[in-house]
Amino acid sequence: MSTLFPDLSLFKESEKTVKVYKKGREVDNRLGSSDCVVVVSSGLLGVYTSSGSQSGVLLSQLRSGDAFGVSNLFLEEELGTRLFVIEDCLLVFIPKQVIKTKLATDPEFAISYNVYLNQKINFLLYRLSLLSLPTAKERVKAFLNIDHFNFNTKEEIASYLGISRSQLFRALSDLDKEKENL
Numbered sequence: 001m002s003t004l005f006p007d008l009s010l011f012k013e014s015e016k017t018v019k020v021y022k023k024g025r026e027v028d029n030r031l032g033s034s035d036c037v038v039v040v041s042s043g044l045l046g047v048y049t050s051s052g053s054q055s056g057v058l059l060s061q062l063r064s065g066d067a068f069g070v071s072n073l074f075l076e077e078e079l080g081t082r083l084f085v086i087e088d089c090l091l092v093f094i095p096k097q098v099i100k101t102k103l104a105t106d107p108e109f110a111i112s113y114n115v116y117l118n119q120k121i122n123f124l125l126y127r128l129s130l131l132s133l134p135t136a137k138e139r140v141k142a143f144l145n146i147d148h149f150n151f152n153t154k155e156e157i158a159s160y161l162g163i164s165r166s167q168l169f170r171a172l173s174d175l176d177k178e179k180e181n182l
Contacts (some may be wrong), residue, residue, distance in 0.1 A: 004063030004116040005039045008092055010102065010109065017093040027083035027091065029069050035095040037069040043089030044150070048159075050080045057157040059127065061086065061150070070113070071120055072088075073099060086152070136167035137174055 008016065017031055017104045018041070027045065029038050038045075040062045047068060049056035059081060068095060072079050072097055126146075132137045151157045158168040167181045 004067050004070060004112055005155070006065055008039065008041070010106075011098060015094060015098045019093065020093050021085045021089045021091055023085050023088055025085045027085065027089075031093050031095070034095040035065050036095050037073070037099055039067045039092040039094065040090050041066055041090040042081050043085065043091075044087035045091070046084045046086045046087055046156075048084060050082050054080065056159070057131075057162050058156060060123070063103075067116075069096065070099070071117060082096065084141070086103070086156075087180065102144055120136040131162050135171075136161070136163040137171040139163060140168060142176060 005137040017036075021027055021043075027038060029036050042064055045066075045068070047059045047062065049059060061147070068083060069079070103113055130139060132140055133142060140163075143161055152158070154165055154168060158165045161168065163171075
């Protein structure tokens, strides 16, 4: 997926705030009274369903150049997700109003924004198709054939697939037995 912010020099220093976050911390996309788009400058950020903790389903991982908060730029509602740092991150916060102004004044950026949203839609359709597979084994098989995420633990993989760790182990064991029987 291409990134919406390959070059943050599009924005003046006064239009962005840079912060360091350590592994395990939750990230709030608000700075004071401003809703912000959060851009990952370095590190790895996890987007989880909005359960009470990081134990929700891992929806996606954001890496350098990826952004959170662009899909609801023009809506007042909060996204039903939470952000947790998977690997130490350097994050850039850009108020949504700054992004809206850039979209209105820079046609090239507006096109990039639309391409980015189209890619997000495709990603979400893929995630829906993966999570709607009826068995853990089918989800694991699809994951092994397609996904290129960098997970550190089996818990992260299970969370991403919306299954328990024991279901993941069972599915991997079944797939391994099938492979041996070929």
